[in-house]
Amino acid sequence: MRAAVIGAGISGLTVARRLKEISSVEVEIYEQNSQVGGKILSHSYEGKIYELGAVVATPDYVLISQLVEELNIKKIMPEETTFINGLGSQVSIVSHIEERFGKAHLLKALAKFWRIIFDCPELLKAGFVGLDHRFFAPMARFAKDEGIEPVTELVRPFLTGCGYGYYEEVPAAYFLKLAPWVLKRGTLDALTLGLTSNWFFVEGGWKVLSDHLATNLKVHFNAHVSKIKRSVHGVTVETSNGEARFDLVILACDPRSYMSFLDYTAEEHALALQVKYIPYLVTLAQVPGGKTTAFIDSTTRMAVGSVNYIVRPHFDSDVCQIYQILPPKIDEDFLRHERVKAAQLCGGGVEKEILKKYWTYFPHVDSNSCFNRFYDRMQNLQGKNRTFYVGGFLSFESLEHAAEFSRGIADNIVSQLEF
Ligand SMILES: Cc1cc2nc3c(=O)[nH]c(=O)nc-3n(C[C@H](O)[C@H](O)[C@H](O)COP(=O)(O)OP(=O)(O)OC[C@H]3O[C@@H](n4cnc5c(N)ncnc54)[C@H](O)[C@@H]3O)c2cc1C
Secondary structure, X not given: XXXXXXXXXXXXXXXXXXXXXXXXXXEEEEOOOOOOEOOOOEEEEOOEEEEOOOOOEOOOOHHHHHHHHHOXXXXXXXXXXXXXXXXXXXXXXXXXXXXXHOHHHHHHHHHHHHHHHHHOHHHHOOOOOOOOHHHHOEHHHHHHHHOOHHHHHHHHHHHHHOOOOOOOOOEHHHHHHHHHHHXXXXXXXXXXXXXXXXXXXXXXXXXXXXXXXXXXXEEEOOOOEEEEEEXXXXXXXXXXXXXXXXXXXXXXXXXXXXXXXXXXXXXXXXXXXXXXXXXXXXXXXXXXOOOOOEEEOOOOHHHOOOEEEEEOOOOOOOEEEEEEEOOOOOOHHHHHHHHHHHHHHOOOOOOEEEEEEEEEEEEEOOHXXXXXXXXXXXXXXXXXXXEEEOXXXXXXXXXXXXXXXXXXXXXXHHHHHOO
């Protein structure tokens, strides 16, 4: 049995590695770039590593934490994260929310929030199949209906800051996957954005992890897949280097990519068209002076283009990673002006911009698609036409969810082979 995996991001690497671990399936990975990782993109500058893609992990990341331990990679704790409110002042996010809603309301909402999570542990798992429909309402409406606004507002700067879109637009299910990991349980005094307490980066960057996952796997680099043809006899994968035959294909890139080369069916086409993305920009810049790891209150669509998040990963360097969700029409002067403004709010200034990386990020669907059974329909496609699908659009766009989902698909493939 031969399987082709298209894409060597964490999803493709995990599915390939797991298949190799538990079966005799021969796996070959096709990757259009000259390196593995996809949205894991660690960049070396003046002897230090900066992340242009995935940034932080939490100890709640089970598979990722296991790999970090296994590889004995040193964890790096970020500097304390501050919050900059709409008036441009650095404030404690908890006091800010307490002032806005009152302590009693916040405490009540916290209790309700944890009850929701306890009653639905599936929320924390990768994927969205089988979730109660109430989680498909946009987050802003869900929070209001459930009376948990003070809690969801507490994590909003973090979730939007990390590029996961806006509460008014994105279904609650997406935000609820990460919110419990951001908001550590504890007394109100101990409540912090999880980031300040136990989130971590890794020495050498996440690249160390993706390179490790690729060890002993057959990866074709610079192999842009241009066509896939499927029939009852098998699957043909075409790249500029020629074509090869397989028994099945695992699509480990987002639908926008695979629709450009797949001999898609009407159902695949209809579903792929529903997937939305967030245009996201990461700028590496020298920001001398100031205290520069902060979430900024740019959490509604009105603030699109403003800086959401600014991270200084190394205590002994003033180089920062600056994050912006982009408007449909890009105005470079405006975006740069916003970066300068954000640096000033942190008490520093942008001295030099080193590089920029534009992403098509956070593949997701809207509430209507969720209500119209997008995830059940995608699930029904798994295994049909010799094809399986993995990736952020099915799992949720994080390292842990992508890895967990891919592992599950590999197990699923092997269990089908055993029949
Ligand atoms: C700026 C940014 C910050 C992030 N921060 C975090 C974070 O802090 N914590 C966290 O957990 N997650 C974070 N993420 C999300 C995380 O990085 C992703 O969820 C995860 O890496 C997705 O992996 P994937 O394998 O599903 O997709 P990808 O990494 O997108 O992999 C898809 C691969 O397919 C390849 N491909 C596409 N088309 C073709 C083709 N035609 N032929 C061959 N190959 C093809 C691509 O080159 C790519 O390598 C962040 C992402 C970004 C961009």
